[in-house]
Each structure stands twice: as C-alpha cells, then as structure tokens.
Amino acid sequence: MSGNTTTDKAITIRNLVVDYGPRRILNGINLEIPNGQIMVIMGQSGAGKSTLLRCILGLKKPTSGSIHMLGTDIATASRTDIYKARKQIGVAFQGGALFSSMTVAENIQLALHEHTNLDEKTIQIMTRIKLDMVNMLEAENLMPSELSGGMAKRAALARAIIMDPKLLFFDEPSSGLDPSTAAELDQLILTLKKGMGMTIVVVTHELDSIFKIADHIAVMKDGNLIETGTPQQIIASTNPEIQGMLNRKPRETIVDTDAHLRRLTGGF
Ligand SMILES: Nc1ncnc2c1ncn2[C@@H]1O[C@H](COP(=O)(O)OP(=O)(O)O)[C@@H](O)[C@H]1O
Ligand SMILES: [Mg+2]
Incomplete structure (x- = not known):
C-alpha cells in the first residue's frame, strides 16, 4: 500500500492473535486500513473474518497484539475507552438485528x-x-x-x-439478498464513501460485490491474512489459493459444449 504515514490509516492492526479456548483462530494478523476508503475482507467461511471484526469492535479481547483505531488501542483499552471509541463507529451486522x-x-x-x-x-x-x-x-x-x-x-x-460515524463496519451485507437488491446495497455503500467520506470495512465473500466496491482487499484463510492489495493486485496474484477463490465458476460456464461432450463420451 502507498503513503505509509500513520495519519492516513484509520485502523492499524499488528500481530493480532486470537484463541477460543485451546484453538488458535487468528494467527498473527497485520493489516492497515486506509482512511476514507473501502476495505473488503474476504475469505472462505471459518477463515476468521467475523472474529477479526469482533476484535476491532472491542467485542472480543485478543490473546495478544494491537488494534489502533481513532487514537485508542482497542486490544488493551478499558471498557470506558472502548465505549468512547465505539460511539464514533457504525456497525451493520449480518441479519440486520432491528428491535422487533x-x-x-x-x-x-x-x-x-x-x-x-x-x-x-x-x-x-x-x-x-x-x-x-x-x-x-x-x-x-x-x-x-x-x-x-x-x-x-x-x-x-x-x-x-x-x-455520522467516521468508520462503518459491515458483516456480510448482501448475504440472503437477491442479486439486484445486493447491487443496490453496493451502490449505497459507494454513495456513503463518496458523500460522507467514511472509512468502510466490509466482510463478504460475494465476488461480484467485492470487485464493485473495494479500494483494497484483504484475503483471509484459516486465521491468516494471505494477501492484501488493490482489486487489480488481487486479480493478478500468483497465489494459487487466491486464484482458487476467484475462479469458483459454476459448471454451467463450460462454453465449448462439443468438446465437453467428447470428453464425457470418450470421443464417440
Ligand atoms: N464464540 C466462539 N467460540 C469458539 N469458536 C468460535 C467462536 N466464534 C468463532 N469460532 C470459530 O472461529 C473460526 C472463525 O470463525 P469466524 O470468525 O466466524 O469466521 P468467518 O467469519 O470467516 O466465517 C471458526 O472455526 C469458528 O468455529
Ligand atoms: Mg462471518
């Protein structure tokens, strides 16, 4: 990432380790989230994305490491300081969770x-x-x-x-939505960035959405951050794990049906 002064980072995460009982869930995460941009955290289910978000929000105390956000190290801050920091952030969690x-x-x-x-x-x-x-x-x-x-x-x-939070967090915003509603939500996220200058962190595994909204992408796998970069850099990545995630194409995309038939029938 370019421009490495501390002030252009909304959040700086260093060596973040999280355990649930004997299980290590986050394995030393280092991540910088730039101000005023959209950072997408992607990765398969169980990779540790929500856990990372919960740590940033002060909902889960990490085993070790630091999370600097809005002048506070959330990893070690008191409840009062976490509460103060949280007033400046907005969170839209999976499911919406409105009071019925x-x-x-x-x-x-x-x-x-x-x-x-x-x-x-x-x-x-x-x-x-x-x-x-x-x-x-x-x-x-x-x-x-x-x-x-x-x-x-x-x-x-x-x-x-x-x-009017400085920072906005989304966990799986488009899960369970039909494609056109999901696209509307993506548009809304982009409008918030432009109109309100917010730093937005989105956790999602919807590839369409990722490449529409992301300025930066962080890819997680099994509790590790395996790559960070712009969408162009992620697409160009030579890491086979990343290419595997990007190329989850359904079988219907097989285009040469004749060749496919020949493969199935052994050429007859
Ligand atoms: N409260 C919890 N207690 C024990 N294990 C948990 C808890 N929350 C998450 N985990 C485990 O941590 C791992 C990462 O979970 P999570 O952060 O929810 O992944 P993701 O959001 O990427 O799907 C999973 O293996 C999950 O089972
Ligand atoms: Mg999750």
Missing part, C-alpha cells in the same frame, strides 16, 4: 436518544435525512416484520450511520 417491537424510525433513533440531548423534532428530522439516504423514507412507521430482506438491511444501515 419498535418502528423503523424508532430503531434508527436509538443512538440519538442514548448519546445526545437533541429535542424530538431535531431527532425526527435527522432520522428522516438518514432514511432518505437509504431510500426508506416511506418505511418510517413500519415494523421490522413488515420489511423485505433488502429493506431490513437498508434500515440497519440507516441506524449504523445515524451518528
């Missing part, structure tokens, strides 16, 4: 009620601005059970950005 007994607007306003002394009218206007950003203005008074999968993700996104 509250309307969409009430879900989105939670942090404003909790962390500010703004009056109701201001809170309502701020909520509507965020709902508008995610194209959900008309869903303000709906209950979570009345939302489609794509709407629930967008509501979760509006909730994640209600405090």
Whole structure:
C-alpha cells in the first residue's frame, strides 16, 4: 500500500492473535486500513473474518497484539475507552438485528436518544435525512416484520450511520439478498464513501460485490491474512489459493459444449 504515514490509516492492526479456548483462530494478523476508503475482507467461511471484526469492535479481547483505531488501542483499552471509541463507529451486522417491537424510525433513533440531548423534532428530522439516504423514507412507521430482506438491511444501515460515524463496519451485507437488491446495497455503500467520506470495512465473500466496491482487499484463510492489495493486485496474484477463490465458476460456464461432450463420451 502507498503513503505509509500513520495519519492516513484509520485502523492499524499488528500481530493480532486470537484463541477460543485451546484453538488458535487468528494467527498473527497485520493489516492497515486506509482512511476514507473501502476495505473488503474476504475469505472462505471459518477463515476468521467475523472474529477479526469482533476484535476491532472491542467485542472480543485478543490473546495478544494491537488494534489502533481513532487514537485508542482497542486490544488493551478499558471498557470506558472502548465505549468512547465505539460511539464514533457504525456497525451493520449480518441479519440486520432491528428491535422487533419498535418502528423503523424508532430503531434508527436509538443512538440519538442514548448519546445526545437533541429535542424530538431535531431527532425526527435527522432520522428522516438518514432514511432518505437509504431510500426508506416511506418505511418510517413500519415494523421490522413488515420489511423485505433488502429493506431490513437498508434500515440497519440507516441506524449504523445515524451518528455520522467516521468508520462503518459491515458483516456480510448482501448475504440472503437477491442479486439486484445486493447491487443496490453496493451502490449505497459507494454513495456513503463518496458523500460522507467514511472509512468502510466490509466482510463478504460475494465476488461480484467485492470487485464493485473495494479500494483494497484483504484475503483471509484459516486465521491468516494471505494477501492484501488493490482489486487489480488481487486479480493478478500468483497465489494459487487466491486464484482458487476467484475462479469458483459454476459448471454451467463450460462454453465449448462439443468438446465437453467428447470428453464425457470418450470421443464417440
Ligand atoms: N464464540 C466462539 N467460540 C469458539 N469458536 C468460535 C467462536 N466464534 C468463532 N469460532 C470459530 O472461529 C473460526 C472463525 O470463525 P469466524 O470468525 O466466524 O469466521 P468467518 O467469519 O470467516 O466465517 C471458526 O472455526 C469458528 O468455529
Ligand atoms: Mg462471518
């Protein structure tokens, strides 16, 4: 990565080791996440992506190593300092996790009620601005059970950005969505980067989405970071593990059907 001053990094992770009981889950991760850009963390299921995210968010204490984010080493910080840092970040986790007994607007306003002394009218206007950003203005008074999968993700996104966070984290944003809804969500992520200058960290294994949104890609496998780079650098990687992940083509893409038939029939 270019420009290695400390200030152009939103997050710097050094030698991060995580164990669950006797099992080593992260095996010494080193990663720098640049400011104002989109970093995609990819890798097969079980690679340790969510665990890495949980450590960055201060939800899981690592065994050793450091995670510098917004002036705090999250790996060793006190609960109070982690709480302070977390106020400046937005998180949209897998599944959306909206509170089912509250309307969409009430879900989105939670942090404003909790962390500010703004009056109701201001809170309502701020909520509507965020709902508008995610194209959900008309869903303000709906209950979570009345939302489609794509709407629930967008509501979760509006909730994640209600405090104008410097950093936004997504775990598997497009999982369970149909391709066109997933593409809309990708577009929305790009808009947030451009419009709000946010640093965005996305965990996903959807290749289409990765190459549409990523400025940088970090590839994980079995608790290790096996490659980092721009999308072009990752595509050009000579690492067979990476090529294997990029070339997970379905069998239907076999184009020369005659040749394939000959292979199947032994030439007859
Ligand atoms: N709370 C936990 N307790 C024990 N093992 C866990 C826990 N969470 C995750 N793991 C294990 O850590 C490994 C990495 O999991 P995870 O970070 O969720 O991977 P990914 O998000 O890449 O699919 C997996 O083998 C998983 O079984
Ligand atoms: Mg995961």
